[in-house]
Amino acid sequence: MKSICVFCGSSFGARDIYADAARDTGRVIAENGYRLVYGGAKVGLMGTVADAALAAGGEVVGVLPKALQNKEIGHEGLDELHLVGSMHERKALMADLSDSFIALPGGAGTLEEIFEVWTWGQLGYHQKPCGFLNIEGYYDHLIAFLDHQTGEQFTKKVMRDMVQIADTPEALIDLFKGYEPPSTPKWIKKDET
Amino acid sequence: MKSICVFCGSSFGARDIYADAARDTGRVIAENGYRLVYGGAKVGLMGTVADAALAAGGEVVGVLPKALQNKEIGHEGLDELHLVGSMHERKALMADLSDSFIALPGGAGTLEEIFEVWTWGQLGYHQKPCGFLNIEGYYDHLIAFLDHQTGEQFTKKVMRDMVQIADTPEALIDLFKGYEPPSTPKWIKKDET
Ligand SMILES: [Mg+2]
Numbered sequence: 001m002k003s004i005c006v007f008c009g010s011s012f013g014a015r016d017i018y019a020d021a022a023r024d025t026g027r028v029i030a031e032n033g034y035r036l037v038y039g040g041a042k043v044g045l046m047g048t049v050a051d052a053a054l055a056a057g058g059e060v061v062g063v064l065p066k067a068l069q070n071k072e073i074g075h076e077g078l079d080e081l082h083l084v085g086s087m088h089e090r091k092a093l094m095a096d097l098s099d100s101f102i103a104l105p106g107g108a109g110t111l112e113e114i115f116e117v118w119t120w121g122q123l124g125y126h127q128k129p130c131g132f133l134n135i136e137g138y139y140d141h142l143i144a145f146l147d148h149q150t151g152e153q154f155t156k157k158v159m160r161d162m163v164q165i166a167d168t169p170e171a172l173i174d175l176f177k178g179y180e181p182p183s184t185p186k187w188i189k190k191d192e193t
Numbered sequence: 194m195k196s197i198c199v200f201c202g203s204s205f206g207a208r209d210i211y212a213d214a215a216r217d218t219g220r221v222i223a224e225n226g227y228r229l230v231y232g233g234a235k236v237g238l239m240g241t242v243a244d245a246a247l248a249a250g251g252e253v254v255g256v257l258p259k260a261l262q263n264k265e266i267g268h269e270g271l272d273e274l275h276l277v278g279s280m281h282e283r284k285a286l287m288a289d290l291s292d293s294f295i296a297l298p299g300g301a302g303t304l305e306e307i308f309e310v311w312t313w314g315q316l317g318y319h320q321k322p323c324g325f326l327n328i329e330g331y332y333d334h335l336i337a338f339l340d341h342q343t344g345e346q347f348t349k350k351v352m353r354d355m356v357q358i359a360d361t362p363e364a365l366i367d368l369f370k371g372y373e374p375p376s377t378p379k380w381i382k383k384d385e386t
Binding site: 011014015065086087105107108109119123138140141142148149152153154155188192 | 207211258259260305308331338344348352384385
């Protein structure tokens with residue numbers, strides 16, 4: 001594992017614990033020698049995680065759609081900032097550049113990013129771990145839903161088990177290091193995502 | 194509103210209530226004169242909703258990636274079956290062909306589909322309603338998470354209120370008919386999804 005992708009909010013949320021967790025995550029990624037891949041913005045938790053990784057001497061790569069660059073906010077201090085044509089190209093390039101995927105607290109965009117990566121894993125496009133950094137139980141209800149989904153047989157247990165959960169970045173990265181992907185059929189290739 | 198898109202599982206789940214709900218949904222869509230747009234497969238709840246709409250005399254359009262056609266299973270009795278090059282093209286075309294979006298029970302793919310459509314709504318790409326058909330509380334934990342996400346200020350209340358929830362297809366369609374989209378900035382266009 002060389003690169004870790006972080007999906008997270010472009011806002012800060014209601015409480016300082018979220019920015020604290022984003023700061024920890026960026027720092028831990030950098031201090032352990034991993035490259036951070038993220039959405040390329042300088043705002044909200046996205047900016048915080050990038051700034052923390054840079055401050056700890058880490059390499060940081062951003063992937064930002066051109067359409068959002070003006071409004072959102074490209075981060076100007078990154079090692080690389082890829083400007084892409086669409087939201088889809090962003091997610092596909094982030095997946096390509098990364099060996100694992102962490103969802104920090106975030107909104108709709110964070111959900112669709114982590115669920116798309118998980119879906120791609122189920123379709124055999126990659127064998128990379130993904131998971132939730134569950135800060136102060138932020139994702140508790142969502143995790144309960146994933147378990148219900150599995151109990152009701154809309155998700156196979158082996159696919160549910162792809163999703164790692166921890167409440168510190170250190171613990172989540174440890175889970176990633178021990179991750180054994182299920183053997184999945186290769187239903188889609190890169191240009192079919 | 195002319196077309197309703199349904200996202201749902203390609204399996205049947207653990208209980209008959211899910212197929213019953215898929216059957217009701219297809220029938221209600223057709224009987225009320227709406228066109229059904231869906232993922233184009235003949236298996237699981239996807240096949241059930243399409244078959245029920247067809248049996249009730251409705252028009253049904255499927256959108257299936259070529260990569261999945263062999264394995265997954267194109268439905269051969271549809272009015273139109275669009276074969277597309279990628280999972281992304283599938284979602285973009287389904288969004289384009291539809292005026293509203295329903296998530297029936299499903300797995301990872303259903304989650305990422307409905308959350309992507311919701312994200313696109315927040316980015317101003319469309320002003321179409323989306324929502325969950327909450328069969329026997331299937332989505333209760335997920336809805337609790339959306340409310341927590343909103344309370345923690347990672348999702349604005351006006352964006353949370355875009356997501357409609359009902360436990361019958363009739364009630365959900367009524368909510369769609371009364372839907373007033375928030376005024377959102379147009380951050381992305383079609384080729385930027
Ligand atoms: Mg998606």
